[in-house]
Amino acid sequence: MRTILFDAAPPEDDACRQGLDALRRALTDEGCSVRTFTLGRMAISPCRGCFACWIGTPGRCPFEDASREAAQAVAGADLLAVYSPVDFGCWSSEAKKALDRMVCLVSPHFAFSGLTRHRPRYASLPALLGVGWLAEPDPEAAGVFARLVEHNAYNLHAPAQRAVLLERDDWSRQRQVCRSALRGMFQ
Amino acid sequence: MRRVLLLAGSPRAGGVSLMLGRELLERMAGQGPAMEAQTLRVSGLLDAQEGRARLHAAFAWADTVVLSAPVYVDSPPAQVLKALEFLAAEPWRGEQPKRFCALFCCGFPEASHTDICLDVSRIFARKAGMEWAGGLGFGGSGALGGETLAARGRMAAPAVRALDLAARALADGRPVPIEARELAARPLIPKPLYLLLAESGFLAQAWKSRSLTRLGAQPFAEQ
Numbered sequence: 001m002r003t004i005l006f007d008a009a010p011p012e013d014d015a016c017r018q019g020l021d022a023l024r025r026a027l028t029d030e031g032c033s034v035r036t037f038t039l040g041r042m043a044i045s046p047c048r049g050c051f052a053c054w055i056g057t058p059g060r061c062p063f064e065d066a067s068r069e070a071a072q073a074v075a076g077a078d079l080l081a082v083y084s085p086v087d088f089g090c091w092s093s094e095a096k097k098a099l100d101r102m103v104c105l106v107s108p109h110f111a112f113s114g115l116t117r118h119r120p121r122y123a124s125l126p127a128l129l130g131v132g133w134l135a136e137p138d139p140e141a142a143g144v145f146a147r148l149v150e151h152n153a154y155n156l157h158a159p160a161q162r163a164v165l166l167e168r169d170d171w172s173r174q175r176q177v178c179r180s181a182l183r184g185m186f187q
Numbered sequence: 188m189r190r191v192l193l194l195a196g197s198p199r200a201g202g203v204s205l206m207l208g209r210e211l212l213e214r215m216a217g218q219g220p221a222m223e224a225q226t227l228r229v230s231g232l233l234d235a236q237e238g239r240a241r242l243h244a245a246f247a248w249a250d251t252v253v254l255s256a257p258v259y260v261d262s263p264p265a266q267v268l269k270a271l272e273f274l275a276a277e278p279w280r281g282e283q284p285k286r287f288c289a290l291f292c293c294g295f296p297e298a299s300h301t302d303i304c305l306d307v308s309r310i311f312a313r314k315a316g317m318e319w320a321g322g323l324g325f326g327g328s329g330a331l332g333g334e335t336l337a338a339r340g341r342m343a344a345p346a347v348r349a350l351d352l353a354a355r356a357l358a359d360g361r362p363v364p365i366e367a368r369e370l371a372a373r374p375l376i377p378k379p380l381y382l383l384l385a386e387s388g389f390l391a392q393a394w395k396s397r398s399l400t401r402l403g404a405q406p407f408a409e410q
Contacts, residue, residue: 046230046265048198049257055392058404075407088310090262090303093269100259107403108389110382116295122405140313144306151261151303 003032004077004126006070008039008084008095009133016133019166019174020083023131026178027081034081035073039094042066046097053104059121060104067101075105077126079185080158086132086165089144105156120157127160127185128153131178134167160185189222189358191215192249196256196267198230203328204292207350208255210336211290214354225249229270239273246274251286251320251357254308257328258293263304271311278316287312288357289322296381298326298372321356321363323349323371329385330375345373 005027009020027034044067053061060068074080084095091099105125106118130149134141146163153161162181166174193212195205209226216222227245232238246252256267263271279285289308291301301324312319325331325346336343336350349370353363374381393399 046198047259049202049259049264050199051392054402055389055396055398058393058398058401059406072407075405087272087275088268088307088314090268090307093265093272096260096262096268097265100265103260105407108393109402110386112379112382115299116297116378116382121403122408138310140306141310144303144310147306148262148303151300155261 001030001032001078002076003027003034003079003081004070004073005034005036006039006080006082006084006095006098007036008082008092008098010085010092010094011040013085015135015168016085018171019131019133022166022171022174023081023083023178026175026182029175029179030182032079032182037066037070037073037098039098042070042098044070044097044101047100047103051108054108058108061101067098070098071102071104074102074126075122079129080126080156081129081131083131084133086134086141086145089138089141090148091132099152102156115154117155117157124159125157128156128158128162129181129185130161130163131181132163132165134165137167189215189220189251190249191222191224191251191253192245193224193226194252194254194256194267194270195226195228196230196254196264196270197228198264198266200228202257203325203331204255204257204290206333206335207290207292207323207325207331207346208253211253211255211350211354214350215358218355218358229266231266233266233269233273242270242273243277246279246285249285251288252317253288253290255290255292256304258291258301258304261300261303263291263307271307271315275311275315278314284316284318286320286357287315287317288320288353288363290325291322292325292328292331294328294385296327296374296378298324300324300326319362321353321368323353323363323368325371327375327381329388330381342375345370345375
């Protein structure tokens with residue numbers, strides 16, 4: 001399974017990076033071929049909200065930076081796994097910077113049924129696995145994060161989605177949690 | 188003297204969210220004791236030390252902070268999250284807790300698309316040691332575009348009333364009332380009409396940009 005991993009783990013946070021390592025291992029355990037985008041090392045500008053990727057140069061952002069390669073990779077993947085610290089129930093700003101730029105993968109046209117969203121630009125877009133790192137237990141943030149991943153998947157037309165939260169734990173248990181989520185997605 | 192900081196989260200200078208934030212501040216200024224206000228746009232602010240110092244100083248100065256921002260991919264834009272991360276790193280616990288209020292607007296007709304942003308704002312307030320003063324979520328922001336709400340006439344009446352109620356509550360030291368949130372969430376025009384107008388708007392822009400026949404382009408499709 002072609003998998004794109006957005007790694008937004010801060011390089012200095014060892015506990016957070018342990019979760020990333022567990023996720024990586026779980027992905028390979030489940031037979032995924034993983035291409036990792038280490039977002040902290042990539043020059044990605046924040047989305048300007050100009051809609052040029054819908055109107056001016058449909059399907060691609062006119063501002064050339066590393067997000068273009070990431071969007072191209074996501075468009076051709078079976079699974080997008082995003083790993084990020086979860087501070088306020090949301091992706092970190094590092095992860096969000098890349099996710100905001102993925103808006104070029106959907107069309108400006110609206111889908112008219114159900115809760116409004118845009119139509120997909122491509123025949124298929126990847127499933128979404130959102131893995132958040134919570135430094136301290138926070139049930140309120142956990143609930144918001146689960147809803148966020150669900151909404152992201154809905155708007156990105158992901159055929160399957162799971163939200164997983166990792167906390168300070170044994171590495172092998174973190175890996176098992178990620179494996180279970182992956183299996184649940186594709187059953 | 189009340190001191191209110193408007194944090195403008197849109198990367199676009201003339202965005203609807205900034206207009207809504209300004210409208211709220213104008214109404215707050217008309218209520219209660221004298222009020223000083225300042226506005227900071229978060230876009231690019233944290234890229235330099237000077238900007239970080241400005242944000243820090245403005246935040247320390249204010250007793251009430253209003254965040255106004257658009258919804259990007261179901262949550263606050265990356266630049267807003269960066270500012271919240273920066274501010275939460277230093278919990279703000281004074282004699283009087285600072286109050287934090289948020290306004291979010293979304294281009295989809297349903298205001299429910301702003302719910303996650305408001306939840307994120309509430310959790311930020313808790314983590315930063317601030318008092319959550321509630322928030323408003325506006326759907327159909329395409330219908331609110333313009334210099335002022337007054338320019339939109341009767342159509343914007345629920346939004347005007349929502350801001351009036353929110354401003355009064357904030358001036359009285361109360362959280363934004365449920366009634367204001369419900370009014371803000373009220374569709375300004377029927378959903379099918381809104382979607383038709385929004386779709387027409389995209390098509391008109393595409394016509395001008397000579398991209399009408401390429402709107403469905405798939406530049407990353409596998410060969």
